[in-house]
Amino acid sequence: MPKLADRAHLMPPSPIRKLVPYAEKAKKKGIHVYHINIGQPDIKSPQEFMDAFRNHDLEILPYGHSAGLWEYRDALVSYYKKFDIHISSEEILVTHGGSEAIIFAMMTVMDPGEEIIIPEPFYTNYNGFAIEAGVRIVPVTSQVEEGFKLPPITEIEKKITAKTRAVMICSPNNPTGYVYTPEEMEALRKLVIKHDLFFFSDEVYREFIYEGAVYTSVLHLKDIEQQAVLLDSISKRYSVCGARVGCLITHNKQILDSGLRLGQARLCPATLEQMAAQAAIHTPDSYFEEVIQEYRKRRDVVFEELQKIPGVVALKPQGAFYTIVKLPVDDADLFSTWLLNDFHFQQETIMLAPANGFYATPGKGVDEVRIAFVLNVESMRRSMEILREALKVYPGRTL
Amino acid sequence: MPKLADRAHLMPPSPIRKLVPYAEKAKKKGIHVYHINIGQPDIKSPQEFMDAFRNHDLEILPYGHSAGLWEYRDALVSYYKKFDIHISSEEILVTHGGSEAIIFAMMTVMDPGEEIIIPEPFYTNYNGFAIEAGVRIVPVTSQVEEGFKLPPITEIEKKITAKTRAVMICSPNNPTGYVYTPEEMEALRKLVIKHDLFFFSDEVYREFIYEGAVYTSVLHLKDIEQQAVLLDSISKRYSVCGARVGCLITHNKQILDSGLRLGQARLCPATLEQMAAQAAIHTPDSYFEEVIQEYRKRRDVVFEELQKIPGVVALKPQGAFYTIVKLPVDDADLFSTWLLNDFHFQQETIMLAPANGFYATPGKGVDEVRIAFVLNVESMRRSMEILREALKVYPGRTL
Numbered sequence: 052m053p054k055l056a057d058r059a060h061l062m063p064p065s066p067i068r069k070l071v072p073y074a075e076k077a078k079k080k081g082i083h084v085y086h087i088n089i090g091q092p093d094i095k096s097p098q099e100f101m102d103a104f105r106n107h108d109l110e111i112l113p114y115g116h117s118a119g120l121w122e123y124r125d126a127l128v129s130y131y132k133k134f135d136i137h138i139s140s141e142e143i144l145v146t147h148g149g150s151e152a153i154i155f156a157m158m159t160v161m162d163p164g165e166e167i168i169i170p171e172p173f174y175t176n177y178n179g180f181a182i183e184a185g186v187r188i189v190p191v192t193s194q195v196e197e198g199f200k201l202p203p204i205t206e207i208e209k210k211i212t213a214k215t216r217a218v219m220i221c222s223p224n225n226p227t228g229y230v231y232t233p234e235e236m237e238a239l240r241k242l243v244i245k246h247d248l249f250f251f252s253d254e255v256y257r258e259f260i261y262e263g264a265v266y267t268s269v270l271h272l273k274d275i276e277q278q279a280v281l282l283d284s285i286s287k288r289y290s291v292c293g294a295r296v297g298c299l300i301t302h303n304k305q306i307l308d309s310g311l312r313l314g315q316a317r318l319c320p321a322t323l324e325q326m327a328a329q330a331a332i333h334t335p336d337s338y339f340e341e342v343i344q345e346y347r348k349r350r351d352v353v354f355e356e357l358q359k360i361p362g363v364v365a366l367k368p369q370g371a372f373y374t375i376v377k378l379p380v381d382d383a384d385l386f387s388t389w390l391l392n393d394f395h396f397q398q399e400t401i402m403l404a405p406a407n408g409f410y411a412t413p414g415k416g417v418d419e420v421r422i423a424f425v426l427n428v429e430s431m432r433r434s435m436e437i438l439r440e441a442l443k444v445y446p447g448r449t450l
Numbered sequence: 451m452p453k454l455a456d457r458a459h460l461m462p463p464s465p466i467r468k469l470v471p472y473a474e475k476a477k478k479k480g481i482h483v484y485h486i487n488i489g490q491p492d493i494k495s496p497q498e499f500m501d502a503f504r505n506h507d508l509e510i511l512p513y514g515h516s517a518g519l520w521e522y523r524d525a526l527v528s529y530y531k532k533f534d535i536h537i538s539s540e541e542i543l544v545t546h547g548g549s550e551a552i553i554f555a556m557m558t559v560m561d562p563g564e565e566i567i568i569p570e571p572f573y574t575n576y577n578g579f580a581i582e583a584g585v586r587i588v589p590v591t592s593q594v595e596e597g598f599k600l601p602p603i604t605e606i607e608k609k610i611t612a613k614t615r616a617v618m619i620c621s622p623n624n625p626t627g628y629v630y631t632p633e634e635m636e637a638l639r640k641l642v643i644k645h646d647l648f649f650f651s652d653e654v655y656r657e658f659i660y661e662g663a664v665y666t667s668v669l670h671l672k673d674i675e676q677q678a679v680l681l682d683s684i685s686k687r688y689s690v691c692g693a694r695v696g697c698l699i700t701h702n703k704q705i706l707d708s709g710l711r712l713g714q715a716r717l718c719p720a721t722l723e724q725m726a727a728q729a730a731i732h733t734p735d736s737y738f739e740e741v742i743q744e745y746r747k748r749r750d751v752v753f754e755e756l757q758k759i760p761g762v763v764a765l766k767p768q769g770a771f772y773t774i775v776k777l778p779v780d781d782a783d784l785f786s787t788w789l790l791n792d793f794h795f796q797q798e799t800i801m802l803a804p805a806n807g808f809y810a811t812p813g814k815g816v817d818e819v820r821i822a823f824v825l826n827v828e829s830m831r832r833s834m835e836i837l838r839e840a841l842k843v844y845p846g847r848t849l
């Protein structure tokens with residue numbers, strides 16, 4: 052039997068997926084599992100989006116433009132204008148979810164062996180995309196004790212080598228909920244100018260910013276038009292994770308040209324999904340106001356309850372719908388498995404995302420977990436109660 | 451301004467895309483253009499597929515399983531059984547179109563710098579996928595004069611090096627319409643056993659086989675369970691090119707495992723599209739009978755008309771809905787441009803796909819074009835009439 056490629060073995064199995072069989076086993080035993088491990092919101096998708104499928108009048112479902120339907124791109128221009136982001140339809144490349152936008156950005160800008168600097172913890176799947184593109188992610192650690200703010204620029208600069216081609220951030224951040232400040236964005240702007248680097252910015256959570264934080268897009272920054280690349284997705288915005296519509300936006304024509312060639316190879320993004328995404332541009336503001344209010348309540352409840360648990364280091368995230376929490380446990384991986392396999396509180400338990408999967412530096416985040424505010428307020432409160440009870444009896448507790 | 455990756459410049463611009471501005475210009479001058487250059491059929495999609503979107507009752511569009519919805523995979527098992535292909539749901543990886551299936555197969559089986567042997571002419575976009583995967587396509591030329599049958603095994607064997615990891619075919623073939631015979635498939639089976647290679651088979655046109663040809667799947671072949679990889683898509687089957695649903699099927703668990711990790715990085719294929727594809731499994735046989743009859747008529751008309759044109763070498767393809775035609779011209783690229791830019795016959799012209807883009811060997815296919823039977827019988831007949839008239843006056847004609 053012929054052997055597989057070496058890179059096939061590089062792809063790490065998802066740390067959450069490892070837990071899935073345990074969750075299934077728990078359910079078989081009649082235990083209810085609260086899934087606060089994943090980014091699948093329970094929020095209803097906008098009617099405009101869902102109705103677009105119901106009301107289609109196509110007789111054939113044809114290929115669309117490889118860079119996305121023009122009508123949809125035109126609609127996106129007006130969407131971004133509301134956020135003071137000024138682009139033209141030609142500067143948008145519609146992709147299969149934010150995932151493909153990141154892959155296209157990496158493949159266009161970096162050759163195999165080149166490097167991209169990303170503050171950790173970061174969204175686990177960046178690892179997969181980097182392996183596909185053959186590039187190396189160089190992490191710079193941000194600290195829970197510092198609220199996951201941008202590590203000092205001097206720390207980032209230390210990581211720059213002859214192979215460094217880009218820095219990348221996610222703001223509002225998955226998994227930390229941190230929103231980079233205008234000052235931090237300005238510091239990064241100066242850094243990429245100084246070292247002639249590309250600046251990738253994953254901003255899929257821009258709708259989810261709570262009091263006190265200011266959204267700064269990479270496309271708000273001056274004089275880096277040729278370096279700035281915005282990476283986006285409608286998955287979280289409209290609670291339509293299963294739609295797989297994202298985009299890459301840049302003023303850099305070379306990136307757009309090369310990205311389009313990658314896009315032409317795979318022909319086009321899904322046509323009906325883009326039509327629905329176009330309809331969703333007209334989602335009323337009231338939809339987002341309600342959604343944000345709901346997430347804020349959940350966040351507040353989670354924070355309030357976490358503060359009551361001895362030994363827990365918790366933050367009140369300013370954006371997105373995640374928080375990274377430090378727990379008084381030996382190993383969050385083992386703890387998360389134990390929660391599903393060996394524990395229940397009144398026939399209920401929780402599924403967490405161990406945070407080590409969000410760090411590239413070995414040994415980091417071993418006592419941290421990510422909690423996603425994807426269940427209603429009562430379920431989130433109950434989940435925190437279960438966490439508290441679990442920490443009282445977990446054999447590997449360190450308190 | 452930082453420079454782009456070297457590989458960004460490797461991606462060839464699509465030879466057809468180069469012609470698009472000329473087609474647009476012709477249309478602006480009031481000239482009707484028959485698009486026989488692309489694989490976008492005019493055939494109506496099955497009602498079952500289109501209605502599935504109209505009838506959905508989802509309130510949230512959630513992530514699905516990274517390998518595809520179980521219900522859809524179960525339905526696919528029954529679909530393949532009709533073709534005497536026996537697999538389980540666990541052996542299917544649903545992908546963003548056939549494109550992603552090919553990328554996953556290449557990335558899983560080959561490391562950068564390794565080689566895959568493919569008979570040319572082949573589907574142009576294989577080049578793009580190979581560049582993304584960093585692998586090298588090694589062509590073996592099949593000849594129009596030989597009906598594009600499989601080149602002699604000895605010729606293929608000459609191309610095998612220490613870096614060769616796989617051979618790949620497409621049957622029924624895009625762009626030639628050739629259907630590999632059971633004997634040719636058996637010869638390839640022996641070859642991959644002898645040299646311990648993977649055998650990729652793109653079989654997206656299996657529904658479109660006319661009289662006289664026998665469909666042989668790579669999964670019909672014995673004793674290569676661990677080497678055979680079937681690559682598929684619903685785009686042509688149901689005339690739903692804009693749906694972007696494909697799959698990779700293999701009995702090789704390692705490929706499935708590694709492919710799934712690539713799949714997990716990009717989360718999932720589109721959920722509603724898979725639900726529609728599942729509904730389409732129940733498309734009645736009468737739908738395909740009508741469609742095949744229609745394509746057969748078009749093919750017969752095209753072949754009949756081409757035979758009347760002096761200097762043209764035409765074949766009667768046994769499958770798919772394409773044919774590669776040798777024309778008495780200096781350069782099919784120039785001729786195709788001239789057709790749009792400098793010619794019309796009674797205010798009408800045609801857009802062709804120059805065939806050099808389907809060859810990897812420089813200089814091959816320069817006097818060949820691909821014609822797609824994607825318009826109705828009258829339009830196909832008219833297109834051939836236009837071709838005949840054009841060849842009478844084209845300045846670069848060689849006859």
